[in-house]
Amino acid sequence: MKDLHMADVLEMLAYHKDLPQDIAEESFSRLMDGTMTPAQAGSFLMGLKTKGETTLELASAAKAALAQARLVPNLTRPRIDTCGTGGDAKSSFNCSTAVAFLLAGMGYDVVKHGNRSVSSKSGSADVLEGMGLPLTIEPEAVAGELDRCHFAFLFAPGYHPAFKNIVPIRREIGCRTLFNLLGPLLNPARPTHQLLGVPAPDFMVRMASVLARTNIERAAVVHGAGGYDELTTFGENKIVYVRDGWIQENVLDAADYGLGRHTPEAVAVSGKEEALDVLRQLIAGGGPAAMQDMIILNAGMALYLLEDEMSLAQGIDAAREALCAGVAEKVLNAG
Structure with a gap:
């Protein structure tokens, strides 16, 4: 979603609107890769906290974080x-x-x-x-x-x-x-x-x-x-x-x-x-x-x-x- 504007996301959160999946995933991706400014990131996290994070938003955050993580390969047994x-x-x-x-x-x-x-x-x-x-x-x-x-x-x-x-x-x-x-x-x-x-x-x-x-x-x-x-x-x-x-x-x-x-x-x-x-x-x-x-x-x-x-x-x-x-x-x- 290259046309996503953080101002629009923050406005949604200010009005206590839950983020749709595509917007949540793109927002967290930007947060993880550092393309959000510190002011945007702080406002984003506090907006979610004030509104109350949904399951979908939490799942989107986890997905974005794991996409940037160093994953462990070659595990086949239960763990x-x-x-x-x-x-x-x-x-x-x-x-x-x-x-x-x-x-x-x-x-x-x-x-x-x-x-x-x-x-x-x-x-x-x-x-x-x-x-x-x-x-x-x-x-x-x-x-x-x-x-x-x-x-x-x-x-x-x-x-x-x-x-x-x-x-x-x-x-x-x-x-x-x-x-x-x-x-x-x-x-x-x-x-x-x-x-x-x-x-x-x-x-x-x-x-x-x-x-x-x-x-x-x-x-x-x-x-x-x-x-x-x-x-x-x-x-x-x-x-x-x-x-x-x-x-x-x-x-x-x-x-x-x-x-x-x-x-x-x-x-x-x-x-x-x-x-x-x-x-x-x-x-x-x-x-x-x-x-x-x-x-x-x-x-x-x-x-x-x-x-x-x-x-x-x-x-x-x-x-x-x-x-x-x-x-x-x-x-x-x-x-």
Whole structure:
């Protein structure tokens, strides 16, 4: 749409009009390739935020970002990501990273897309770096890493060079924009399965609807009791399942599956050093019971997504057995 004028797009947003697909796709393409001016880009993002981003607009943003990304080639096996959006501001331990290690230790391919800390005391990249694992893996090397240890960490800045056009604008805006939701939708390894956490229930159906437009086989978008972007053991969790283009809403209480009822304080960490120390304990089969149960719950859900013939209860049982056996350490010990 070479004749698209940004003034017209901004006018539509000012009047709270949703963008048609062709206009949304062209607008996000211009945003990603840097042809929007900073003033236009800031107005565009704030216009979308004020109006409320639709599923179509979010999907168009993801499509434009992936078109500029360094995609991972030569992946043929099922693979899962355990990435949340962040933004729950809970300072909890690195549950999704522990889950990723556990699944990889069980022999499932995990392509974890992540970044440094946003709302937690220590992000996935921070703890992986602290454990001595490389943050920089070239796209062509990912398949080999999965063959070697079933785990590959895809450090987001290395796979999305176009975001250099966005970062300064987001920093100047200083508040939530659509980009706070995009991260889990932009995995350059294009996972076949996904456990995706969001910090507010309002985002659940939108995120699930975007996933349903992709080639994802099975996914669960979750919002944990207590306002977490992961399943928790604090009460009733909300879930939107995605399967073959369809979505279905549900609820889940960990107590119904024999897991303890814990408190948010029991899964919090004070900083990077504690986050790293407790993660080492957990992947070795130890650590606090509250954190163990949270890992088991999330890993059980991931197994339920990955295995068509496995019930959620069976997934939770399998995750409990594997965690206690310390199989998550295989990722660190792979030669």
